[in-house]
Amino acid sequence: MPELPEVECVVRGLRRRIIGQTIERVTIHLDRIVRGSPLDLAGHLPGRTFRDVRRRGKLILIGLNGGLSLLIHLRMTGQLLWLDSQAPLEKHTHVIFHLASGRHLRYRDQRQFGWMQLAESDRLDEHPQIARLGPEPLEIGRDDFVHLLRAHRRQIKPLLMDQAVLAGLGNIYADESLFRARIHPLQRASRVGTVKLNRLHTAMQEVLRQAIGCSGSTVSQFRGTNGEIGQFQNHFRVYDRKDKPCPRCRRPIIKIRVGGRGTHLCPRCQRVPKS
DNA sequence: GTCGATGTTATCAA
DNA sequence: TTTGATAACATCGA
Secondary structure, X not given: OOOHHHHHHHHHHHHHHHOOXXXXXXXXOOHHHEOOOHHHHHHHOOOOEXXXXXXXXXXXXXXXXXXXXXXXXXXXXEEEEEEEOOOOOOOOEEEEEEEOOOEEEXXXXXXXXXXXXXXXXXXXXXXXXXXXXXXXXXXXXXXXXXXXXXXXXXXXXXXXXXXXXXXXXXXXXXHHHHHHHOOOOOOEHXXXXXXXXXXXXXXXXXXXXXXXXXXXXXXXXXXXXXXXXXXXXXXXXXXXXXXXXXXXXXXXXXXXXXXXXEEEEOOXXXXXXXX
8 A cells, every 4th residue: 555655644644743752551452463572562662752753665663762663564554543542443453552642553454464563773774674675766866766777677667666676666656657757667677768767767756746745645545644545546647547548648548467566557658668 | 255456575486 | 687476464346
Protein backbone atom coordinates (compact mmCIF):
# COMPACT_ATOMS: atom_id res chain seq x y z
CA MET A 1 0.00 0.00 0.00
CA PRO A 2 2.09 2.84 1.17
CA GLU A 3 4.91 4.10 -0.99
CA LEU A 4 7.12 7.11 -0.37
CA PRO A 5 4.35 9.77 -0.47
CA GLU A 6 2.02 7.86 1.81
CA VAL A 7 4.79 7.09 4.28
CA GLU A 8 5.84 10.75 4.18
CA CYS A 9 2.27 11.78 5.05
CA VAL A 10 2.15 9.35 7.94
CA VAL A 11 5.49 10.67 9.20
CA ARG A 12 4.26 14.27 9.06
CA GLY A 13 1.06 13.34 10.84
CA LEU A 14 2.95 11.54 13.57
CA ARG A 15 5.45 14.35 13.95
CA ARG A 16 2.65 16.79 14.59
CA ARG A 17 1.06 14.58 17.22
CA ILE A 18 3.37 12.25 19.11
CA ILE A 19 6.49 14.32 19.74
CA GLY A 20 6.82 14.95 23.46
CA GLN A 21 4.27 12.26 24.30
CA THR A 22 5.29 9.66 26.86
CA ILE A 23 4.55 5.96 26.53
CA GLU A 24 2.84 4.41 29.53
CA ARG A 25 2.70 0.85 28.25
CA VAL A 26 2.57 -1.17 25.07
CA THR A 27 0.18 -4.01 24.35
CA ILE A 28 1.02 -6.45 21.61
CA HIS A 29 -1.84 -8.51 20.24
CA LEU A 30 0.05 -10.20 17.45
CA ASP A 31 3.66 -11.15 18.13
CA ARG A 32 4.63 -11.66 14.50
CA ILE A 33 4.45 -7.90 13.91
CA VAL A 34 7.34 -7.28 16.28
CA ARG A 35 10.78 -8.31 15.07
CA GLY A 36 13.15 -9.38 17.76
CA SER A 37 11.55 -10.05 21.10
CA PRO A 38 8.04 -8.66 21.62
CA LEU A 39 8.68 -8.71 25.36
CA ASP A 40 11.72 -6.58 24.73
CA LEU A 41 9.62 -3.91 23.08
CA ALA A 42 6.95 -3.95 25.75
CA GLY A 43 9.68 -3.90 28.38
CA HIS A 44 11.87 -1.09 27.04
CA LEU A 45 9.31 1.46 25.89
CA PRO A 46 7.27 2.36 28.98
CA GLY A 47 8.45 5.66 30.43
CA ARG A 48 10.11 6.83 27.20
CA THR A 49 9.18 9.90 25.23
CA PHE A 50 8.92 10.32 21.46
CA ARG A 51 11.62 12.71 20.28
CA ASP A 52 11.47 12.79 16.50
CA VAL A 53 9.91 11.07 13.49
CA ARG A 54 11.71 10.57 10.19
CA ARG A 55 11.43 8.60 6.97
CA ARG A 56 14.01 6.66 4.99
CA GLY A 57 12.56 5.14 1.84
CA LYS A 58 9.35 3.49 3.00
CA LEU A 59 10.65 3.02 6.54
CA ILE A 60 9.42 5.09 9.47
CA LEU A 61 12.02 5.94 12.11
CA ILE A 62 10.75 7.12 15.47
CA GLY A 63 13.37 8.39 17.92
CA LEU A 64 12.86 7.99 21.66
CA ASN A 65 14.83 9.35 24.56
CA GLY A 66 17.54 7.13 25.98
CA GLY A 67 19.11 6.26 22.63
CA LEU A 68 16.43 3.97 21.24
CA SER A 69 14.57 4.16 17.96
CA LEU A 70 11.52 2.35 16.75
CA LEU A 71 11.56 1.28 13.09
CA ILE A 72 8.21 0.62 11.44
CA HIS A 73 7.53 -0.75 7.96
CA LEU A 74 3.89 -0.65 6.84
CA ARG A 75 4.41 -3.03 3.90
CA MET A 76 1.05 -3.51 2.14
CA THR A 77 -1.69 -2.59 4.60
CA GLY A 78 -0.12 -1.18 7.74
CA GLN A 79 -1.69 1.87 9.40
CA LEU A 80 -0.62 4.05 12.33
CA LEU A 81 -3.63 5.69 13.90
CA TRP A 82 -3.80 8.47 16.45
CA LEU A 83 -6.91 7.86 18.53
CA ASP A 84 -8.54 8.50 21.86
CA SER A 85 -8.00 5.56 24.18
CA GLN A 86 -11.78 5.18 24.32
CA ALA A 87 -12.13 4.78 20.57
CA PRO A 88 -13.62 1.41 19.66
CA LEU A 89 -11.02 -1.23 18.90
CA GLU A 90 -10.96 -1.75 15.16
CA LYS A 91 -10.39 -5.11 13.58
CA HIS A 92 -6.73 -5.97 12.75
CA THR A 93 -5.33 -3.78 15.52
CA HIS A 94 -2.12 -5.55 16.50
CA VAL A 95 -0.10 -3.18 18.67
CA ILE A 96 -1.25 -0.36 20.94
CA PHE A 97 0.99 2.33 22.45
CA HIS A 98 -0.84 3.65 25.50
CA LEU A 99 0.29 7.23 26.06
CA ALA A 100 0.32 9.12 29.33
CA SER A 101 -1.95 11.76 27.76
CA GLY A 102 -4.76 9.23 27.45
CA ARG A 103 -4.30 8.86 23.71
CA HIS A 104 -3.45 5.75 21.74
CA LEU A 105 -1.08 5.25 18.88
CA ARG A 106 -2.40 2.06 17.26
CA TYR A 107 -0.83 -0.16 14.64
CA ARG A 108 -3.37 -1.84 12.35
CA ASP A 109 -2.51 -4.20 9.54
CA GLN A 110 -5.04 -6.28 7.68
CA ARG A 111 -2.57 -8.50 5.89
CA GLN A 112 -0.03 -8.61 8.70
CA PHE A 113 3.01 -8.16 6.47
CA GLY A 114 4.27 -5.03 8.25
CA TRP A 115 6.67 -5.05 11.17
CA MET A 116 8.29 -2.94 13.84
CA GLN A 117 11.59 -3.27 15.60
CA LEU A 118 13.57 -1.53 18.31
CA ALA A 119 17.09 -0.41 17.45
CA GLU A 120 19.86 1.72 18.90
CA SER A 121 19.64 5.26 17.58
CA ASP A 122 23.35 5.79 17.07
CA ARG A 123 23.72 2.68 14.95
CA LEU A 124 20.78 3.18 12.59
CA ASP A 125 23.04 3.61 9.60
CA GLU A 126 24.35 0.11 10.12
CA HIS A 127 20.91 -1.42 10.53
CA PRO A 128 20.45 -3.97 7.74
CA GLN A 129 17.07 -2.56 6.75
CA ILE A 130 18.56 0.89 6.31
CA ALA A 131 22.09 0.19 5.14
CA ARG A 132 20.94 -1.57 1.98
CA LEU A 133 18.71 1.26 0.78
CA GLY A 134 19.52 3.29 -2.32
CA PRO A 135 19.29 7.11 -2.47
CA GLU A 136 16.13 9.09 -1.79
CA PRO A 137 14.18 9.82 -5.00
CA LEU A 138 13.46 13.39 -3.92
CA GLU A 139 17.06 14.11 -3.02
CA ILE A 140 19.05 12.56 -5.80
CA GLY A 141 20.28 15.00 -8.45
CA ARG A 142 19.48 14.57 -12.10
CA ASP A 143 22.94 13.51 -13.26
CA ASP A 144 23.42 11.04 -10.42
CA PHE A 145 20.01 9.60 -11.22
CA VAL A 146 20.89 9.13 -14.88
CA HIS A 147 24.20 7.45 -14.07
CA LEU A 148 22.57 5.26 -11.46
CA LEU A 149 19.94 3.82 -13.81
CA ARG A 150 22.32 3.56 -16.76
CA ALA A 151 24.53 1.23 -14.81
CA HIS A 152 21.94 -1.56 -14.94
CA ARG A 153 20.68 -3.73 -17.74
CA ARG A 154 17.43 -4.72 -16.06
CA GLN A 155 13.92 -3.77 -17.13
CA ILE A 156 13.48 -0.21 -16.01
CA LYS A 157 10.32 -0.65 -13.96
CA PRO A 158 11.57 -3.37 -11.58
CA LEU A 159 14.80 -1.40 -11.36
CA LEU A 160 12.94 1.72 -10.20
CA MET A 161 11.14 -0.33 -7.58
CA ASP A 162 14.31 -2.00 -6.29
CA GLN A 163 14.80 -0.37 -2.89
CA ALA A 164 18.53 -1.02 -3.04
CA VAL A 165 18.71 1.14 -6.16
CA LEU A 166 16.23 3.86 -5.21
CA ALA A 167 14.39 3.90 -1.88
CA GLY A 168 10.69 4.68 -1.91
CA LEU A 169 9.08 4.01 -5.28
CA GLY A 170 6.47 1.26 -5.49
CA ASN A 171 4.04 0.03 -8.08
CA ILE A 172 1.85 3.13 -8.39
CA TYR A 173 4.55 5.76 -8.63
CA ALA A 174 6.75 3.65 -10.90
CA ASP A 175 3.87 3.37 -13.40
CA GLU A 176 2.96 7.04 -13.11
CA SER A 177 6.56 8.24 -13.44
CA LEU A 178 7.25 6.08 -16.50
CA PHE A 179 4.06 7.23 -18.20
CA ARG A 180 4.91 10.88 -17.68
CA ALA A 181 8.40 10.32 -19.04
CA ARG A 182 6.97 8.24 -21.92
CA ILE A 183 9.17 5.24 -21.23
CA HIS A 184 8.02 1.63 -21.67
CA PRO A 185 8.35 -0.29 -18.40
CA LEU A 186 10.03 -3.25 -20.10
CA GLN A 187 12.76 -1.15 -21.66
CA ARG A 188 16.27 -2.05 -20.50
CA ALA A 189 17.52 0.76 -18.29
CA SER A 190 20.94 0.85 -19.94
CA ARG A 191 19.29 1.44 -23.32
CA VAL A 192 17.09 4.37 -22.36
CA GLY A 193 18.46 7.60 -23.82
CA THR A 194 19.67 10.56 -21.80
CA VAL A 195 16.74 12.72 -22.80
CA LYS A 196 14.26 10.18 -21.51
CA LEU A 197 16.19 9.56 -18.30
CA ASN A 198 16.33 13.28 -17.64
CA ARG A 199 12.60 13.42 -18.24
CA LEU A 200 12.09 10.50 -15.87
CA HIS A 201 13.96 12.29 -13.10
CA THR A 202 11.72 15.33 -13.47
CA ALA A 203 8.56 13.25 -13.79
CA MET A 204 9.35 11.14 -10.75
CA GLN A 205 10.01 14.11 -8.51
CA GLU A 206 6.91 15.92 -9.76
CA VAL A 207 4.65 12.95 -9.20
CA LEU A 208 6.01 12.30 -5.73
CA ARG A 209 5.68 15.94 -4.69
CA GLN A 210 2.16 16.20 -6.07
CA ALA A 211 1.14 13.00 -4.30
CA ILE A 212 2.52 14.24 -1.00
CA GLY A 213 0.61 17.48 -1.55
CA CYS A 214 -2.56 15.42 -2.06
CA SER A 215 -1.99 13.48 1.19
CA GLY A 216 -1.05 10.36 -0.76
CA SER A 217 -3.12 7.88 -2.74
CA THR A 218 -5.84 5.68 -1.33
CA VAL A 219 -6.66 2.76 -3.60
CA SER A 220 -8.36 0.75 -0.92
CA GLN A 221 -6.52 0.63 2.35
CA PHE A 222 -4.30 3.62 2.94
CA ARG A 223 -5.19 5.95 5.79
CA GLY A 224 -3.34 8.87 7.31
CA THR A 225 -2.67 9.12 11.01
CA ASN A 226 -6.11 10.60 11.50
CA GLY A 227 -7.76 7.93 9.42
CA GLU A 228 -8.08 10.36 6.52
CA ILE A 229 -7.80 9.06 2.97
CA GLY A 230 -5.44 10.42 0.33
CA GLN A 231 -6.57 12.18 -2.84
CA PHE A 232 -3.88 11.51 -5.39
CA GLN A 233 -5.75 8.51 -6.86
CA ASN A 234 -7.91 11.14 -8.56
CA HIS A 235 -4.84 12.27 -10.48
CA PHE A 236 -3.65 8.88 -11.70
CA ARG A 237 -2.95 8.92 -15.44
CA VAL A 238 -2.41 5.18 -15.93
CA TYR A 239 -2.44 3.31 -12.64
CA ASP A 240 -5.75 1.49 -12.11
CA ARG A 241 -7.03 2.99 -15.39
CA LYS A 242 -7.04 -0.05 -17.67
CA ASP A 243 -9.24 0.52 -20.75
CA LYS A 244 -9.72 4.18 -19.91
CA PRO A 245 -8.41 6.76 -22.38
CA CYS A 246 -4.81 7.89 -22.14
CA PRO A 247 -4.92 11.51 -20.98
CA ARG A 248 -2.37 12.39 -23.66
CA CYS A 249 -3.52 10.52 -26.81
CA ARG A 250 -6.91 9.00 -25.86
CA ARG A 251 -5.80 5.44 -26.67
CA PRO A 252 -7.00 2.93 -24.05
CA ILE A 253 -4.58 2.25 -21.22
CA ILE A 254 -3.45 -1.37 -21.11
CA LYS A 255 -2.39 -3.56 -18.23
CA ILE A 256 0.46 -6.05 -18.53
CA ARG A 257 2.64 -7.96 -16.09
CA VAL A 258 6.19 -6.79 -15.43
CA GLY A 259 8.39 -8.41 -12.83
CA GLY A 260 5.31 -10.13 -11.48
CA ARG A 261 3.48 -6.86 -10.89
CA GLY A 262 0.43 -5.44 -12.59
CA THR A 263 1.69 -2.63 -14.82
CA HIS A 264 -0.31 0.09 -16.53
CA LEU A 265 0.79 1.98 -19.60
CA CYS A 266 -0.25 3.67 -22.80
CA PRO A 267 0.87 1.54 -25.76
CA ARG A 268 1.17 4.57 -28.01
CA CYS A 269 2.86 7.07 -25.72
CA GLN A 270 5.20 4.49 -24.19
CA ARG A 271 6.56 2.66 -27.17
CA VAL A 272 7.33 -1.05 -27.00
CA PRO A 273 11.06 -1.68 -27.00
CA LYS A 274 12.51 -3.69 -29.87
CA SER A 275 12.78 -7.37 -28.86
C1' DG B 1 -17.85 -21.32 -3.73
C1' DT B 2 -13.52 -20.48 -6.45
C1' DC B 3 -10.02 -17.85 -8.61
C1' DG B 4 -7.12 -14.12 -9.19
C1' DA B 5 -5.77 -9.77 -7.77
C1' DT B 6 -4.05 -6.28 -4.24
C1' DG B 7 -0.02 -0.51 -2.83
C1' DT B 8 5.74 -5.07 -0.23
C1' DT B 9 9.59 -7.74 0.20
C1' DA B 10 12.51 -12.03 1.19
C1' DT B 11 14.09 -16.16 -0.74
C1' DC B 12 15.02 -19.76 -4.01
C1' DA B 13 15.73 -21.90 -8.43
C1' DA B 14 16.92 -21.50 -13.15
C1' DT C 1 23.16 -10.65 -13.41
C1' DT C 2 18.57 -11.11 -13.93
C1' DT C 3 14.05 -13.40 -13.96
C1' DG C 4 10.11 -15.64 -12.33
C1' DA C 5 7.77 -18.25 -8.92
C1' DT C 6 6.45 -18.60 -4.27
C1' DA C 7 5.31 -17.28 0.27
C1' DA C 8 3.59 -14.45 4.09
C1' DC C 9 -2.15 -12.81 4.98
C1' DA C 10 -7.03 -11.02 4.56
C1' DT C 11 -10.38 -9.27 1.59
C1' DC C 12 -12.77 -8.00 -2.60
C1' DG C 13 -14.73 -8.51 -7.10
C1' DA C 14 -15.66 -11.25 -11.13
